[in-house]
Amino acid sequence: MNQEIPPLDPHPLSEYVAWAGGRNREPILGVLKDKLPKDPERILEMASGSGMHINYFAPHFEHLHFQPSDKDVEVFDNIKELSGNLGNNNIADPVHLDLTDPQTWFNPGPEKSFAAIFCINIFQVAPISIADGMMKCAAHLLKDDGFLLIYGPFQIEGQFSTDSNKAFHETLSSVGVPEWGLKDVADLKKAAANYGLELKERINMPSNNFSLIFGKI
Template sequence: MSDNKPPLDPHPLSEYVAWAGNRNREPLLGVLKEKLPKDPGRVLEMASGSGMHINYFAPHFDHLHFHPSDRDVEVFDNIKKLTTEHGNDNIADPVHLDLTNPETWFNAGTPRSFDTIFCINIFQVAPISIADGMMECAANLLSDDGILLIYGPFQVEGRFTTDSNKEFHDTLSSAGVEEWGLKDVADLKAAAAKHGLELKEIIDMPANNFSLIFGRQ
């Protein structure tokens, strides 16, 4: 894939999303190698999109079973195509999980059935209101000592941590879509607290992104 940055396009099958995913997958893999359980277990990805991340990560964790999910069922064929092409037999078929619709939250499994849940690059193009659904869903699905990992660019306590993040926020905002823009970690913490979760760790990532690690209080 070219190193040239494609035009901004948040569609999960766009060249831009593929470019961004290719750039961040190695640093994310490093975090997952540290945070994922060493014993057999189950891992859920929320908002899997094209499936590029889950299919890149899964071969590194033969002892874990990965479960992709997304609100948009139109991406399911691409997820399954990548799974077949990569020969990843530890990835389940994708399931419909809409963070605004509680009726879908247990499509992926039963309460306390996941050791880890991760979600990559969703909040800059999603309304902050989905944080409440994400945290409630995670609180239901995570095991007692499970974690929720949220990756992406964020504001921290009402400020941009770098000029480039401010520029990215302004670019997103200029598109005229109300929910586009960098959200604040404080809002995620507030949503988590409502459902018995708390921010355990903030990991600085390349390109001025963060991995936010939530667990039970």
């Protein structure tokens, strides 16, 4: 019997977000196992929310140091509690990072730049304008050979890849929040180009989602 889908609720601590996160974490882990560096490096998660993803991934990469971040400090206790309960010693305390506020973009210094940044399931409930801040921030924080992985459902050049993605977009749009809905990969590519980044790879994922890999040009 299929698990009943909780009511749509984008709050990071909601039952819906927990359900969606539990459904997609294994496929994303598979991509990370292929893409993350084999040597000790620092990895940043943008918009960590409840911390469910970073705490699921970290035990698989004991040689890596993970840095959670979010604009909402109210989720920090949940992230730290998860890390403590799971014994994930390679996860730092979360930091405040607001993609619309460059003053929160800490300066890591060359030796402390991140080898990879990932962000999961944000754009269906965030305005496309956030892409500009995300790309500018990623260009600031990434090593020259680092990458930004963005996971979620997207339109491709104005088209829906499947009928289910179109239906999901219509469901999101029906809520009445202007920024809710599937964004277009073309707009992410345009924002990336403004800051010396380009789409290196588009990986098809289960449930009609994508992993978008951006790197420096």
